Amino acid sequence: MTKIYLSHNNIFSNLGSESEVVIDAIAKGISGLQKENDSFLLSETFCAALISSEEVGRQFQEIDDPSQYTKLEQMMILSLKNVIDASNILLDEKVGLIISTTKGNIDVLDKNSTFPDSRSYLSKLGKVVQDFFGFKNEAIVVSNACVSGIMAVSVAKRFISEGKFDHVFIVSGDLISKFIISGFNSFQALSEEPCKPYDKNRTGINLGEAVASVLVTNENANLCAEAVEILGDATCNDANHISGPSRTGEGLYRSVKSALEESQLKASDVDYISAHGTATSFNDEMEAVAFNRMGMENVPLNSLKGYFGHTLGASGLLETIVGMHSLHRNTLFASKGYEELGVSQSLNIIKSKIDKSLRVFLKTASGFGGCNTAAIFKKHAE
Amino acid sequence: MKLKREFKIKSYCHIKNQEIWKDGQSVFKGEGAGFSEFAKCAYRFIELSYPKFFKMDNLSKLAFLASEILLKQEDLNSDENNIALVFSNRASSLDTDRKHQESIAVEDNFFPSPAVFVYTLPNICMGEISIRHKLYSENSFFIFERFNAAHLELYSNALLRNGKAKKVLSGWVDFDKDTYEAFLYLVEEKGDNTHNTKEINRLYNIL
Numbered sequence A: 001m002t003k004i005y006l007s008h009n010n011i012f013s014n015l016g017s018e019s020e021v022v023i024d025a026i027a028k029g030i031s032g033l034q035k036e037n038d039s040f041l042l043s044e045t046f047c048a049a050l051i052s053s054e055e056v057g058r059q060f061q062e063i064d065d066p067s068q069y070t071k072l073e074q075m076m077i078l079s080l081k082n083v084i085d086a087s088n089i090l091l092d093e094k095v096g097l098i099i100s101t102t103k104g105n106i107d108v109l110d111k112n113s114t115f116p117d118s119r120s121y122l123s124k125l126g127k128v129v130q131d132f133f134g135f136k137n138e139a140i141v142v143s144n145a146c147v148s149g150i151m152a153v154s155v156a157k158r159f160i161s162e163g164k165f166d167h168v169f170i171v172s173g174d175l176i177s178k179f180i181i182s183g184f185n186s187f188q189a190l191s192e193e194p195c196k197p198y199d200k201n202r203t204g205i206n207l208g209e210a211v212a213s214v215l216v217t218n219e220n221a222n223l224c225a226e227a228v229e230i231l232g233d234a235t236c237n238d239a240n241h242i243s244g245p246s247r248t249g250e251g252l253y254r255s256v257k258s259a260l261e262e263s264q265l266k267a268s269d270v271d272y273i274s275a276h277g278t279a280t281s282f283n284d285e286m287e288a289v290a291f292n293r294m295g296m297e298n299v300p301l302n303s304l305k306g307y308f309g310h311t312l313g314a315s316g317l318l319e320t321i322v323g324m325h326s327l328h329r330n331t332l333f334a335s336k337g338y339e340e341l342g343v344s345q346s347l348n349i350i351k352s353k354i355d356k357s358l359r360v361f362l363k364t365a366s367g368f369g370g371c372n373t374a375a376i377f378k379k380h381a382e
Numbered sequence B: 001m002k003l004k005r006e007f008k009i010k011s012y013c014h015i016k017n018q019e020i021w022k023d024g025q026s027v028f029k030g031e032g033a034g035f036s037e038f039a040k041c042a043y044r045f046i047e048l049s050y051p052k053f054f055k056m057d058n059l060s061k062l063a064f065l066a067s068e069i070l071l072k073q074e075d076l077n078s079d080e081n082n083i084a085l086v087f088s089n090r091a092s093s094l095d096t097d098r099k100h101q102e103s104i105a106v107e108d109n110f111f112p113s114p115a116v117f118v119y120t121l122p123n124i125c126m127g128e129i130s131i132r133h134k135l136y137s138e139n140s141f142f143i144f145e146r147f148n149a150a151h152l153e154l155y156s157n158a159l160l161r162n163g164k165a166k167k168v169l170s171g172w173v174d175f176d177k178d179t180y181e182a183f184l185y186l187v188e189e190k191g192d193n194t195h196n197t198k199e200i201n202r203l204y205n206i207l
Helices: A019-027 A053-060 A071-087 A122-133 A148-161 A178-186 A250-263 A281-293 A312-329 B035-045 B051-055 B058-071 B094-105 B124-133 B149-161 B197-204
Strands: A005-012 A034-036 A046-049 A095-100 A140-142 A167-174 A210-217 A228-235 A272-274 A300-302 A360-367 A371-379 B008-016 B019-022 B025-029 B083-089 B139-143 B167-176 B179-188
Touching: A005 A019, A005 A071, A005 A312, A019 A312, A053 A071, A071 A122, A071 A167, A071 A210, A095 A122, A095 A148, A095 A312, A122 A140, A122 B139, A140 A148, A148 A167, A148 A210, A148 A228, A148 A312, A148 A360, A148 A371, A148 B149, A167 A312, A178 B094, A210 A312, A228 A250, A228 A312, A250 A281, A250 A360, A250 A371, A272 A312, A281 A360, A312 A360, A312 A371, B008 B058, B008 B197, B019 B058, B025 B035, B035 B058, B058 B083, B058 B094, B058 B124, B058 B167, B058 B179, B083 B124, B083 B149, B094 B167, B124 B139, B139 B149, B149 B167, B149 B179, B149 B197, B179 B197
Parallel strands: A095 A140, A095 A167, A272 A300, A272 A360, B083 B139, B083 B167
Antiparallel strands: A005 A210, A005 A228, A034 A046, A140 B139, A167 A210, A228 A371, A360 A371, B008 B019, B008 B179, B019 B025, B167 B179
């Protein structure tokens, strides 16, 4: 079986537009979450990690005309360019492109947008990115709720295994628009304060804007220092409810179990879990149930939503990249916002940053529609 | 070089222009102009007893009907079935997105609702089918400019060859403004049609 790696990567968030800068911020405990008072977006104060459009435009105008590209397209192109340049790979027929997003350019539906409604079609977003770089293959768009980012990694691995591609570039991202905020607010899912995943006093999610990009490849030359091998992955549905997670954590449990089986590893081989931890009452509880069913209640675990907010279509990939850097630095980052356990079963939540030798990590994500994705990664460098 | 396992297309379903076809034969034709009315009549025709159907958005109703035509003849288990769902379309969930957008567009007529917002994701239609048939399976939703048989073939094969699914229900379910189209087909070990890009396209265009 050919080995498949995650290599050159980029995180574009309000903590920085380079992975290393962002990881350094997390290592210092700095969060991108802030209180926001934009009455266009929401009538009440809310807590989110937003990226300034002006800042994005300023960076983008060094490579092309910002007026021709939406904010999300500018972010995606900037992020992906960083990865393509670092990888030095020719974009030929054996190179694929995956875009992962939940809502893409949905903000163009607003009557104040300067872009036509037709820009809201996700294949158009894919084409814009594909054409900017000159990819020979049509962009594959994955839109599968909040597991999209990590599902894209799974899709890339499966394509490479089937021999269709040798390399796949993934760029994942979402904007925090009025569309999104009003929707989550109608669920009463938003917290006014910085979110507290797994905590007794958690009151809901914060939203965050980010783009993350990565190269998935079968070539083990020219890998970056923090490269990891992807050992196993699975997506399993809860088959229970379209917006509430399964009480027994059925889908998450099955995806972790399937990913471990494919990796030929046991639960005890996992050094670190980068979980979903949105800080809603139901999600965090569901994860506690699922991880206990797997016998993983003692594995050091965090949610990164306290640094980035919930970045929707980007979250699965963004948090995987943080995991790669975590392994490379042999550092477990604190689960920001956590103080006291507030789920019914025990979990080993990382309370403050710890240096520890790390080899294998598990990334999980869950989303509306009952979807759950799990993937297992092993440090490549010896 | 080890030969890769090949699979078959067991059955397929088309829904468009108020009509349902199974394996290329028309099985139901609705009267009246709109999808809403058609969906109600199709629901009765299939003899469904599933009240949740009426809460679903248009895309989910369309996907649900097409999947019901194919799955009701399968000998499904009551507690679980390893049938992966690999769906795709062009318009994502835009039909419902536009409804949500309308509910937030005007300050003094602001009425966003969770019942609408939850459907502003294309994968929800697969969630509905998974709930109905206890599919704890791989579900993935892809967006393309037009029907992409090559991609669906590749991805379904990857799932089947690696034991991630026993069967795959795959295809295209699109709902955009007043136009809707569903083409779903069941891939597994046994069937009359070969599972490859050429065949998938031939069946897609067979009407």
